[in-house]
Amino acid sequence: MLSALIASAAAMVAIVGVRYLLVSGAFALATARVRPGLYNGLKPQIRREIAWSLSAAVVYGVPAGIIAWGWQERGWTRIYAEWDAMPLWWLPVSLFLYLFAHDTWFYWTHRLMHRPRWFKVMHAVHHASRPPTAWAAMAFHWTESLTGALVIPVLVFLLPVHVSVLSLVLTIMTVMGVTNHMGWEMFPRALVHSRLGNWLITASHHQRHHEEYKCNYGLYFRFWDHLCGTDRGLSRRWQQP
Ligand SMILES: [Zn+2]
Numbered sequence: 001m002l003s004a005l006i007a008s009a010a011a012m013v014a015i016v017g018v019r020y021l022l023v024s025g026a027f028a029l030a031t032a033r034v035r036p037g038l039y040n041g042l043k044p045q046i047r048r049e050i051a052w053s054l055s056a057a058v059v060y061g062v063p064a065g066i067i068a069w070g071w072q073e074r075g076w077t078r079i080y081a082e083w084d085a086m087p088l089w090w091l092p093v094s095l096f097l098y099l100f101a102h103d104t105w106f107y108w109t110h111r112l113m114h115r116p117r118w119f120k121v122m123h124a125v126h127h128a129s130r131p132p133t134a135w136a137a138m139a140f141h142w143t144e145s146l147t148g149a150l151v152i153p154v155l156v157f158l159l160p161v162h163v164s165v166l167s168l169v170l171t172i173m174t175v176m177g178v179t180n181h182m183g184w185e186m187f188p189r190a191l192v193h194s195r196l197g198n199w200l201i202t203a204s205h206h207q208r209h210h211e212e213y214k215c216n217y218g219l220y221f222r223f224w225d226h227l228c229g230t231d232r233g234l235s236r237r238w239q240q241p
């Protein structure tokens with residue numbers, strides 16, 4: 001049993017690590033084409049971003065691997081694979097609830113980590129990227145990774161989720177984590193500057209968090225930032241005259 005558990009944890013660490021390298025690598029390549037020279041002179045920083053991100057893959061992968069083993073072998077969690085186990089309307093609702101719950105957890109822990117004492121230990125690593133690149137998606141100190149690594153493993157015990165919705169949540173988490181840091185906006189202006197865009201977080205919004213620190217703390221949605229008065233809007237540097 002123990003060896004199967006260790007194998008599952010190791011496999012998940014490898015999956016998270018390779019997923020990071022592939023997605024960040026793909027968007028770094030896209031950046032080189034769309035914004036040539038944007039990462040010039042950032043090689044030492046990128047090396048640090050990759051090292052921290054791979055260490056975060058261990059922190060993320062181990063609990064995920066344990067949960068995956070428990071799901072397969074012991075029937076743990078409320079992850080389901082049959083399409084008729086829950087009504088179909090639950091698919092989009094559960095997707096939203098997972099994103100919203102993760103966003104809520106992220107917003108409040110992120111604000112806490114911006115208190116000076118917490119910042120030094122937990123969050124300074126992430127902000128050492130100035131400006132961040134596509135490789136900074138998981139550049140976290142292990143204490144910060146730990147706060148993020150436990151969210152989904154706890155949620156799968158609380159909220160039923162179809163396995164395909166869960167993989168969609170993980171895909172959104174990975175892609176937005178990379179693109180929010182890559183230094184340019186990939187979504188069309190018509191969306192980013194729309195009413196809907198006023199509630200969604202993309203690169204233009206998170207960039208401003210990296211420029212000014214004390215604002216724009218959210219992960220996917222601007223709900224908590226709007227409610228708590230911490231939303232300062234989009235990065236000014238990118239706004240076209
Ligand atoms: Zn960031």
Ligand SMILES: [Zn+2]
Nearest residue numbers: 110114123209
């Ligand atoms: Zn921060």
